[in-house]
Amino acid sequence: MYQPRIYRLHNNEDRQQYERVLQLPGIQLLDELDGQLRELIKIQNPKIKIKDDEYPDLITRHLDGRNPEEYGVWAYYPWANRLVHLLAEEEFVEVRTNRNRYKLTKEEQTYLSKKIIGVIGLSVGQSIALTIAMERICGELRLADFDTVELSNLNRIRTGLHNLGLHKTILAAREILEIDPYLNVKVYSEGITADNIDEFFTGGGKLDLLVEVCDGLDIKIQSRFKARELRIPVLMDTNDRGMLDVERFDLEPERPILHGLAGDLNPESIKGLTNEQKIPYILKMVGADTISTRLKASMMEVEQSINTWPQLASSVVLGGALTTDTARRILLGQFHDSGRYYIDFDELVADKELHVKHEESPTNPYQPLQVEEMREVTGRYLQHADMPAYSPTGEELDKLIEAAIVAPSAGNNQPWKWMYKNGWLFLFHDKYWSWSWGDFNEMGAHMGLGTAIENVHLQSLLLGLDDNVALFPLVGEPKLIAAISFAKTGLVPSEMDKNLAENLYSRCTNRMLGERQKLPVEFYEQMHYLVTESSGVRLFYTENDAELDELGRIMAACDRIRMLHKQGHEEFYSEVRWSPDHAEETRDGIELAAVDISQGEIAGFYVGSDWEAISLLAQWGKGDGFRRYSNKTMKAASSALLFTIAGFEHEKLVNAGRAVQRVWIYANTQGVSVHPMLSPVFFFSRLIVGKGEGLPEFAKEELSELRESFLKIFPMQNKDKREYSEVFLMKLAKTDKFGTRSLRKHKNEIFYKE
Numbered sequence: 123m124y125q126p127r128i129y130r131l132h133n134n135e136d137r138q139q140y141e142r143v144l145q146l147p148g149i150q151l152l153d154e155l156d157g158q159l160r161e162l163i164k165i166q167n168p169k170i171k172i173k174d175d176e177y178p179d180l181i182t183r184h185l186d187g188r189n190p191e192e193y194g195v196w197a198y199y200p201w202a203n204r205l206v207h208l209l210a211e212e213e214f215v216e217v218r219t220n221r222n223r224y225k226l227t228k229e230e231q232t233y234l235s236k237k238i239i240g241v242i243g244l245s246v247g248q249s250i251a252l253t254i255a256m257e258r259i260c261g262e263l264r265l266a267d268f269d270t271v272e273l274s275n276l277n278r279i280r281t282g283l284h285n286l287g288l289h290k291t292i293l294a295a296r297e298i299l300e301i302d303p304y305l306n307v308k309v310y311s312e313g314i315t316a317d318n319i320d321e322f323f324t325g326g327g328k329l330d331l332l333v334e335v336c337d338g339l340d341i342k343i344q345s346r347f348k349a350r351e352l353r354i355p356v357l358m359d360t361n362d363r364g365m366l367d368v369e370r371f372d373l374e375p376e377r378p379i380l381h382g383l384a385g386d387l388n389p390e391s392i393k394g395l396t397n398e399q400k401i402p403y404i405l406k407m408v409g410a411d412t413i414s415t416r417l418k419a420s421m422m423e424v425e426q427s428i429n430t431w432p433q434l435a436s437s438v439v440l441g442g443a444l445t446t447d448t449a450r451r452i453l454l455g456q457f458h459d460s461g462r463y464y465i466d467f468d469e470l471v472a473d474k475e476l477h478v479k480h481e482e483s484p485t486n487p488y489q490p491l492q493v494e495e496m497r498e499v500t501g502r503y504l505q506h507a508d509m510p511a512y513s514p515t516g517e518e519l520d521k522l523i524e525a526a527i528v529a530p531s532a533g534n535n536q537p538w539k540w541m542y543k544n545g546w547l548f549l550f551h552d553k554y555w556s557w558s559w560g561d562f563n564e565m566g567a568h569m570g571l572g573t574a575i576e577n578v579h580l581q582s583l584l585l586g587l588d589d590n591v592a593l594f595p596l597v598g599e600p601k602l603i604a605a606i607s608f609a610k611t612g613l614v615p616s617e618m619d620k621n622l623a624e625n626l627y628s629r630c631t632n633r634m635l636g637e638r639q640k641l642p643v644e645f646y647e648q649m650h651y652l653v654t655e656s657s658g659v660r661l662f663y664t665e666n667d668a669e670l671d672e673l674g675r676i677m678a679a680c681d682r683i684r685m686l687h688k689q690g691h692e693e694f695y696s697e698v699r700w701s702p703d704h705a706e707e708t709r710d711g712i713e714l715a716a717v718d719i720s721q722g723e724i725a726g727f728y729v730g731s732d733w734e735a736i737s738l739l740a741q742w743g744k745g746d747g748f749r750r751y752s753n754k755t756m757k758a759a760s761s762a763l764l765f766t767i768a769g770f771e772h773e774k775l776v777n778a779g780r781a782v783q784r785v786w787i788y789a790n791t792q793g794v795s796v797h798p799m800l801s802p803v804f805f806f807s808r809l810i811v812g813k814g815e816g817l818p819e820f821a822k823e824e825l826s827e828l829r830e831s832f833l834k835i836f837p838m839q840n841k842d843k844r845e846y847s848e849v850f851l852m853k854l855a856k857t858d859k860f861g862t863r864s865l866r867k868h869k870n871e872i873f874y875k876e
Contacts, residue, residue, distance in 0.1 A: 123201075123292055124201070124291075124292045124295035124296045124299065124307070124309065125295075125299065125307075126197045126198060126199045126200075126299055126300075126303045127139070127143075127197070127198040127200070128195050128196075128197055128198075128303060129143075129195060129196040129197075129198065130192075130195055131189075131191060131192040131196065132192050140196055140198075140205075143198050143205055144205070146203060148203055149203055149204075149205060150202070150203060150204045150205065151205050152204065152205065152206045152207065153206075153207040154206075154207065155190060155193065155194060155207045155208070155209070156181065156190075158194075158208065158209050158213075158214075158217060159181045159184060159185075159209075160177050160181070161217050161220075162184075162209065162213055162216065162217050163177065163180050163181065163184060165216065165217060165220050193210075194207065194208050194209045194210045194213070194214075195207075195208050195209075195210060195211075196208070197303045199296075199299075199300060201296060202300075208303070211304045214302075214304060215231075215235070215258070215304065218258070218302065219231050219258050222257065222258075226257075226259075226450075230454055231258065233454070234258070234259045234260060234261075234450070234453055234454070235258070235260070235261040236261055237259065237260040237261060237262075237330040237331070237453050238260060238261070238262040238263075238264065238327055238328070238329050238330050238331075239254060239259075239260045239262070239263055239264070239329065239330065239331050239332075239333065239449065240263075240264040240265075240266070240322060240323070240329045240331075240332045240333065241254075241263065241264070241265050241266070241294075241333045241335070242266045242267070242313075242314055242332070242333070242334045242335065242336045242341060242345055243266075243267055243334065243335040243336030243337065244265060244266075244267040244269075244279075244290035244291060244293075244294050245269075245275060245278060245279060245290070245335075245433065245438070246278075246335040246359055246361050246433070246438050246441050246442075247265070247267065247294070247333065247335045247336075248279050248280070248290065248293070248294045248297070249278075249280070249438045249439050249441060249442030250333055250335065250359065250441060250442045250445045250446060251263055251265060251294050251298060251333075252280070252294070252297055252298060252301075252442065253442035253443060253445070253446040254445075254446050254449065255298040255301055255302060255305060256301060257446055257450065258302065258305070259446065259449060259450045259453060260305075260330070260453075261305065261306060262305070262306040262307070262308070262326075262327070263298065263305060263306070263307050263308070264307075264308045264309075264310065264322055264329070265291045265294050265295060265307065265308070265309050265310065266291065266309075266310035266313055266314050266322060266336075267289070267290045267291050267310075267311070267313055267336070268311065268312055268313030269289075269290050269313075270287055270288060270289050270290065271285050271286055271287065271288050271289075271290055271293055272286065273286060275290075277433070277434070277435060278361075278433045278434065278435045278437075278438040279293075279438075280297075280435075281293055281297070289309075289311045291309035291310065291311045292309060292311065294309075295307045295309050308326075310322055313336075313341070314336075314341050314344070314345060319344065319345075319348060323348055323349075323352060323354070324352070328352060328354070329349075329352070329354050330354070330453060331354065331355050331356075331357065331449050331452060331453060332345060332349050332354050332355070332356045332357070333356075333357050333358070333359075333445055333449065334346070334356055334357070334358050335358060335359055335441075335445075339392065339400045339403060339404055339407075340389075340392050340393070342358075342380075342407070343379065343384060343387050343388065343389060343392050344389045344392075346369065346371075346379040346380065346384075347379065347388060347389050349369075349371050350371040350375060350377070350379065352371075353371055353372045353375050354371055354372060355368070355369065355370050355371060355372045355373075355452055356368075356369040356371060357369075357445050357448055357449060357452075359441035359444060359445045360408060360441075361433050361434070361437035361438050361440070361441045362408075362413050362414050362417050362437060363412070363413065363414050363464050363465075363466040363468070364437070364440055364441075364444060364464055364465030364466050364467065365409070365412075365462060365463070365464050366441075366444045366445065366448060366462070366463045366464075366465075367380070367381075367461075367462050367463075368448060368452075368459065368460050368461055368462075368463070369381070369460050370452075370458065370459065370460045373458060373460075374460060377460060380407050381460070381461075381462065383403075383406045383407045383409075384403060384406075384407060385403060385406070387403060397722075398720050398721040398722055399721055400721075401721040401722050401724070401725045402721055402724070402725065404725075405725050405728065405729075409462070410725075410728055410729055412464075414466075414468065415732065415734045415735045415738065416432075416735075416738065417431065417432070418729045418730075418732050418735035419735040419736070419738040419739050419742075419744075420432050421725075421726070421729050422726060422729060422730055422735065422736070422739060422744075422745065422747045423739070423744055423746075423747065424747075425747075426744070426746045426747045427744055427746070440465065440467075444463075444465060483688050483689045483692055484559075484689065486554060486557050487557070488553040488554040488557055489554055490552060490554045490555075491539050491550055491552040491553075491554065491601065493541075493874050495601075496539065496541045496548070496550055496874065497541070497543075497876065499548075499550075499596065499599055499601070499602050500541055500543050500546070500548050500602075500876075502596065502599075503546075503548075503595060503596050503602070503605060504543065504544055504546070507544075507546065507605070509544070509545060510544075510545035510546060510607035510608055510609070511607070511608070511609040511610070512545070512587065512608045512609050512610040513545035513608070514545075514547075514585075514587065514608055518585050518587070519542060519547075519875070520869075521581055521584075521585065522547065522578050522581050522582065522585075523540060523869055523873045524581075524869070525577040525578060525580065525581035525626060525627075526538070526540060526549075526574045526575075526577050526578050526581075527866045527867070527869060527872065527873075528577065528626065528627055528629070528866060529570065529573040529574035529576070529577045529783065530570065530573050530629070530631060530783070530786070530798075531556075531566075531567070531570030531573070531574075532556070532558075532560075532561060532566035532567065532569075532570055532798075532800060533558075533693075533696075533697035533711065533712065534697070534710050534711055534712055534864040534865075534866075535555045535556050535558075535567075535570070535697070535710060535711075536555060536570075536710055536866060536867055536872065537551055537552055537553070537555045537556030537567045537570055537571065538550065538551065538552060538570070538571055538574055538603075538872060539552045539872050539873075539874070540872060540873045540874070541873075541874045541875075541876065542873070542874070542875045542876065543875075543876040544876075545607065545608075546605055546606065546607055547578070547605075547606040547607075547608075548602065548604070548605055548606075549571060549574065549575065549602075549603045549604040549605075549606070550601050550602055550603060551564075551567060551568070551571060551600070551601050551602075551603050552601075553567070553601065555710075556570070558693050559687070559689040559690055559693060559816065560684060560690055560693055560800075560801070560804050561804065562804055562805075562807045562808040562811070562812055562816075563770065563772075563807065563811065563812065564772065564775075565770075565775050565803075565804065565807060565849055566800065566804065568603075568772045568775035568776050568779065569775050569776070569778055569779030569782060569849065569850060570779060571603050571604075571776055571779060572775065572776035572777060572778060572779020572780045572781075572782070572783070573779045573780065573782060573783040573786075575591055575603075575604055575606075575776065575779075575780060576779070576780040576783040576784060577626055577783065578606060579591070579780075580619065580622055580623035580626050580787075581623060581626070582608065583615040583619050583620070583623050584615070584620070584623045584624070586610065586611065586612050586613070587608045587609065587610060587611070588608065588609040588610075588611040588613065589606050589607070589608055590606065590607045590608070590609070591604050591605075591606050592604060592605045592606070592607075593773050593776055594772070594773060600772070603776065604776075618652075618788075621788075621791060622784060622787045622788060622791075625787050625790065625791045626787055628787075628790055628791070629783075629786055629787045629790050630790065630860070630863055631716070631796060631797060631798065631864070632795035632796065632797060632855075632857065632859075632860055632861060633716055633717045633718055633755070633797050633861050634718040634795065634857050634859035634860060634861050635718045635754065635755060635757075635758040635855070635857065635859070636758050636795065636855045636856050636857025636858070636859070637758060637856065637857075638667070638670075638757070638758060638759060638760055638855075639760050639856045640665060640760065641665065641760050641761060641794065641854065641856075645792060645794070646663055646761075648788065649661060649663070649763065649785050649788070649789075652781065652784045652785050652788055653765070653781045653784075653785065657774075657777055658767050658768050658769070658774050658777060659765060659766070659767055659774075659777060659778050659781045660765075660766045660767075660768075660838075660846055661763060661764070661765060661766075661781075661785075662763070662764040662766065662836040662837075662838065663761050663762065663763045663764065664761060664762055664835050664836070665760060665761035669835045670756055670759050670761070670762060671756065671757070672831060672835060673756055673762055673832075673835055674752055674753045674754075674755070674756030674757065674759075675749075675753065675831075676802055676828045676831055676832055677752040677756065677799050677801060677802055678748075678749030678750070678751075678752035678753045679749065679824060679828055680752075680801035680802045680805050680825075680828065681748050681749065681751070681752050681801050682745050682746065682748040682749050683801075683805065683818075683821045683824065683825070684801050684805075685730070685736060685745060685748045686736065686739065686740040686745050686748075686818075686820075687818055687821070688733060688737070691733050691736055692733065695731050696711070697711045697712050698711060698712065698714060698727070698731075699711045699712060699713040699714065700713075700714055700728075701713075701714075702715070702862075705862075705864075705865050706865065709865040709866060709867045709868065710864075710865070710866075710867060711864070712864055713862045713864065713865075714727065715861060715862040716861035716862045716863070716864060717751075717861060718755075718859065718861065719751060723750070723751065726747060730747075730748075740820075752799070755797065755799075755853065756853065758855050758857070759853045759854065759855050760794070760854050760855050760856055761853075761854045762799070762851060762852070762853055762854070763785065763851070763852050763854060764803075764836045764838075764848055764850070764851050765778050765781060765782055765785075765848075765849055765850040765851075765852075766836075766838050766846035766847060766848050766849060767846060767847055767849055768846050768847075769847070770807070770811050770847050775849060778849050778850060779850075782850050782852070785852075786852070789854060793856065794854050794855070794856060795854065795855045795856070795857050796852050796853070796854060797852065797853045797855070798850070798851070798852050798853075799851045799852065799853050800850070800851060802828070802832060802848070802851060803848045803849055803850060803851050805817070805821075805825055806825065806828075806829050806832065806848055807847060807848065807849070809822065809825045809826065809829065810829070810847070811847060832848075836848065
């Protein structure tokens, strides 16, 4: 399969086999012994300038009467049907390694010839193994890989098309032994298994060094535990940014594997992990923060426009050089450290002046709303305001504010501040927290403010209070959203209002997936009834399977547009809270645990946080991976509800928010989960009402097509043919799963009492 047959013709049996090989049809005979002897004689006499006509005499003297045909050996390579005449091992090695002097001394070369190196993984590993063999820094190579050569491998594996389908181990072994038939090469074409791992590491002598460059996490972990147990140093090249890992288990037998990046993984615990569960460990190991921008972008396209992440021949060949150089110095005792090292050509060989223009996102033009400003505005209002009929007690006021705090808002940005003064409860819009490219005309902010007003209204009913809400009560002060006064009526709320009020703390966004189930007609009738109480708001819904699937396509396309826009991308990630600690630190945004996504999708989320990588996808016209979640979530939807308003004034948006909150609470009381899906309505409003201002050119045409499809699902016209504007879209679903609830800011951060 891969071992050449060595014939020494002074041996009768070898001579007979040699003669039989000579009779093979098409046998290629290569006898360049004369040239090898000339090199040998020249090497042995470096001080003498030997003339061409002097070599025949010197060769005759060197042969000392021996038959040239029988001198040295004949190596037969069966797979190539080739017979080659070579110097015997000692002279062969002397000539083949002579050009190493004195980067490697003869004594060092001899010392290294006793070493055994194992290589696991033979895509990157083929370049490493060949370079090790060419430099001859060992006497034995053990090669392990279960895979065969495919056409797509030839972008980085140096071989010919005639080797397609061949085991990678056999290919590498043949390549090595065609360079040097005296090297000892062992192959493990089934890869590393429980049955052969001991043989690979210790059979016929313990490995002196392990090179691990395989794809499988299981083998990465198992091989390192074995190497640490046997005190064998490990090298790993990732062929991205020239990253090389060094783990000196020979010097540090207690060292955590992979520098501790593998966490608590061990050969036993990893057996129970699915591929999805392995992804977070893999990201830590490869260093998701430090991989190249191109690799990050490519990873986002895996299973979209490509099958797996890329490897370039230049990076693979560089890995062969880095790994071989480091291995040699480790074996010679010239390098002793562990660590992660980079030879990044993009940094080392780069323009002295950066010619790439980086797109700058607009900065937030607002500052957080200050108490002094609120005090001044409320003071002006109170100059002309009557004293309210009733001033809530301290306990009642606490309950009103606590109810307001739990209201939903876009991205959980909580764009409100409250002030209580002279019996009046004032709601302010803190534009610093809601400022967003995605929130066209502050539509999301004002609907969020409306949900908070509705919560105050519902809590008032439970307290036996009548709340009077004056929207935008001070001309020229758009930050002052509402002035609310109270009266003590003692009226008993309706059963519906009482039910909503008692359940306002149970309302939540549920992004978990369920199964598509039909909801009763009565449910939608009640929804329409709840919306009719809000002036100028109309409700549309669909539970048609085909329309829901089309809606998934529309939302997915809008999500992609958002993520491929620099400011949209930044705003999206500004909402993400990666851990409970992160969520607790800010008490806003959305914790990732609230979203029903797989470990692979979380990995994509994390890698996708690098705008430089995403900007490449935008340039390439890619990024379909951003469509996956929306498509998936709509597959689990029972229906979708659309809230619309006639006109686009802020007051109507506030009222729409109140209607949304009533419907949302009611849906939750019926065991129906609600998940807002806002990117289509935000984009369509910017496209239609805003005439496309602020939209990237690539998006305008696509959004126009998407809205045409959207209007077929939701025909937003009344009897007078007056078109309504879409302002809020929610997905309804039935599921028993619940994600993490988003946290709210503490009361003392958003409420001030004068």
